[in-house]
Amino acid sequence: MEIDMTVDSFKFLPRIIGKFYQMTEREPSYPIPWTPLERPIQECKFGLVTSAGLYQLGVDQPFDLERERTEPTWGDPSFRRIPAGIRQDQLGVSHLHVNTEDVLKDVNILLPVGRFQELVDEGTIGGLAKWCYSFMGYQGFPPDTTLWEEEYAPQVAESFHEQGVHCVLLTPT
Amino acid sequence: MPVLARTLEAANLSTVLVTMMPYWSEKVGVPRTLGVEFPFGHTLGASHNVPQQKRVILEALNVLAEAPEPGRTVHSGEIWGESVEDAIQSWQPKEPSPIIAELTPKFRDMLRKQRKNKTP
Numbered sequence: 001m002e003i004d005m006t007v008d009s010f011k012f013l014p015r016i017i018g019k020f021y022q023m024t025e026r027e028p029s030y031p032i033p034w035t036p037l038e039r040p041i042q043e044c045k046f047g048l049v050t051s052a053g054l055y056q057l058g059v060d061q062p063f064d065l066e067r068e069r070t071e072p073t074w075g076d077p078s079f080r081r082i083p084a085g086i087r088q089d090q091l092g093v094s095h096l097h098v099n100t101e102d103v104l105k106d107v108n109i110l111l112p113v114g115r116f117q118e119l120v121d122e123g124t125i126g127g128l129a130k131w132c133y134s135f136m137g138y139q140g141f142p143p144d145t146t147l148w149e150e151e152y153a154p155q156v157a158e159s160f161h162e163q164g165v166h167c168v169l170l171t172p173t
Numbered sequence: 174m175p176v177l178a179r180t181l182e183a184a185n186l187s188t189v190l191v192t193m194m195p196y197w198s199e200k201v202g203v204p205r206t207l208g209v210e211f212p213f214g215h216t217l218g219a220s221h222n223v224p225q226q227k228r229v230i231l232e233a234l235n236v237l238a239e240a241p242e243p244g245r246t247v248h249s250g251e252i253w254g255e256s257v258e259d260a261i262q263s264w265q266p267k268e269p270s271p272i273i274a275e276l277t278p279k280f281r282d283m284l285r286k287q288r289k290n291k292t293p
Contacts, residue, residue, distance in 0.1 A: 007208035007248045009196035012260050016277055019284065021197065028202025032243035033183035035204075041238050049181070051174045052214075072271035096270040098214035099263060106220035115217070115226050125234070137174060141272050145176045153177050157184035167237060168181050169230070170190045171216040172174035 039166065045127035047165040048084070049156065051137035051172045052103055052110040053095035055080040063094035063136040075138035077147040079156065082132045084113050097138050098173050110171050129163040137173045175201035189237040191216050191229065195246050206246040207233045211253050212264035218251070225251065 010018040037044070053063050063076040082091075091107055093100045108114045111132055119125045133156045139145050160168065175198050178190045182204045192198050193216065195208030209216065209229060218225035229251060236247045253260055269277070 005210070005248055005250045007193075007195050007210045009194045009208070011210055011257060012193065012212040012253075012264060014261060014265070016280060016284075017273070020280060021194075026197075026200040028200065028244070030202065032202040032204055033179050034243040035182050035185050035187045037187045037238060041234050044187075047186070049177060051177070069271050072275050096266060097273075099266050100214070102215060102220040108223075108226050109215050109217050109220050112217055112226060112230055115223070115230050118227075119230070124231075135174075135177065138270070138272075141276070149176055149180050153180035154184060157181050157186060160181075160186060161184075166187060168178075168186050168188045169233060169237075170174055170178050170181075170188060172190070172192055172194075173214050173216065 037167065039126075041125055041167075042123060043126045044166040045129060045164050046116060046125055047129040047156075047160040047163070047168045048111055048113065048116065048132040049135070049168055049170045050111045050132070051135045053093050053100075053136035053173075054082055054103075054107070054111060054134035055092050055094065056082060056086065057090055057092045060092075062092060065094050065096055068096060068138070073141045075140045075143075076136050077139060077145075077152065079133050079135045079152050081159075082111065082113075082134055084117070084128050084130055084132055086113065095136060095138070095173060110173060112169070112171070116169075126166075127164075129160060129165045131159060131163065133159075175203045178203045178205075187237060189233045189240075191233050195248065199244070199246060202244060204243045204245075205236050205240040207236045207249055208246055209249045209251055211251070212255075212260040214264050215253075219254065 116128045189205045198206040
């Protein structure tokens with residue numbers, strides 16, 4: 001049965017944080033970018049991007065939480081490259097703004113590598129890029145996303161194009 | 174994250190953002206959004222709840238395929254299986270983040286002053 005529902009963005013937020021969001025002025029800048037989907041989903045190769053603060057244990061540096069602790073208005077803008085075939089026990093997470101216990105049990109709640117591999121196997125989608133990308137969602141206060149927009153997201157886009165990616169699923173925390 | 178969606182979309186990639194905050198996604202102007210009423214840190218569902226994760230992902234793929242114009246938001250009908258009070262407690266970090274610890278007392282004070290000024 002289909003349920004007609006409007007998502008309440010503030011349902012799970014403590015009141016004080018919700019109030020802060022509601023008092024923050026922001027208007028979209030137009031035009032909103034648009035790349036039409038030019039093939040059926042079954043033929044699309046997907047890339048995955050999350051802001052969960054994931055990194056590969058023993059391979060990557062964690063995100064810089066020490067600097068955030070001493071400089072709370074700053075958030076690490078860098079990103080990590082995660083192989084789509086990664087195992088749960090190879091993942092670490094750096095994020096001071098959410099409880100990370102559940103993603104350390106099941107990465108699919110934020111980076112759905114297992115679910116997307118199943119979709120490839122079933123033929124629902126055309127493919128999954130070998131490399132996924134993880135940022136860390138907190139970008140300071142007030143947020144500064146300049147490096148994301150001008151340097152890091154274009155690098156991720158270039159890598160996705162090299163891998164033949166058509167579509168990207170993004171999952172914030 | 175909404176700005177990442179915009180930047181990747183502008184770089185010739187078709188994107189869909191799944192978020193607990195469609196309110197913010199609309200303020201920033203995200204190309205395609207699926208809103209989910211889940212606690213933070215659980216964007217695609219509960220850990221190990223494979224059917225739920227899959228339903229959300231398929232909804233997102235549907236938004237990707239069907240959104241007729243930029244800025245479209247679809248609201249998922251998925252329901253979180255935990256009380257709101259428990260979920261609010263469990264998604265938050267054990268210690269408040271540095272910025273929350275620093276700003277909450279100041280913000281609370283500001284709201285208190287605003288309320289006081291409004292009282293006749």
